[in-house]
Amino acid sequence: VQRTQVEILDTFDLKSSKLIRYMTKQRKIDYDLLMMYCCEVQFRFPNGKHKDYVYNAVGFENVLHGYELRTDFWKISTDKKCYSKINGNNNGTAAIFEGFISFLSALKMLGISKFEEDAYIMNGVGLLNIVTPFLPNEINCYTDNDNAGDNVIKTLQEKGFKINDCRGLYSGYNDANNKLDTL
Numbered sequence: 001v002q003r004t005q006v007e008i009l010d011t012f013d014l015k016s017s018k019l020i021r022y023m024t025k026q027r028k029i030d031y032d033l034l035m036m037y038c039c040e041v042q043f044r045f046p047n048g049k050h051k052d053y054v055y056n057a058v059g060f061e062n063v064l065h066g067y068e069l070r071t072d073f074w075k076i077s078t079d080k081k082c083y084s085k086i087n088g089n090n091n092g093t094a095a096i097f098e099g100f101i102s103f104l105s106a107l108k109m110l111g112i113s114k115f116e117e118d119a120y121i122m123n124g125v126g127l128l129n130i131v132t133p134f135l136p137n138e139i140n141c142y143t144d145n146d147n148a149g150d151n152v153i154k155t156l157q158e159k160g161f162k163i164n165d166c167r168g169l170y171s172g173y174n175d176a177n178n179k180l181d182t183l
Contacts, residue, residue: 040057088119109176
């Protein structure tokens, strides 16, 4: 079976009103945060049924220059799937997130535009082992309040990391974005 891959055609500042509305109205992400951390990505599926059709999505870049892509319809990744890192002051701690929507949601909930510490966005819990070698000893965990989030914390603790469980910020909700929906 041939995998339908994503071909990136272009990236640029986010300008699609539909995509901006999706992120700010449906996902409750602040416009300024959206513009600071995301871009618009034009892409197509060269091996797909409509191989010449061009799609647009909100893009969040990873360390290998691949993208997490989101619309109200798509939740996909380009090839070169990897974690994303937002540099902080490298003060010996890091913040870790499962995905970029949770990262942006936590920023909004905390009323900040950037974390003091380096922020690592796994772009899926399956990438935990990829990001682990780059983490400092102390980690502020903003994982989901579910089994996957619990397993991330447990795995990091078993590897000897000092964990600060920051999920109290959205206690009673699966993740920070779910709590934003109620505010």
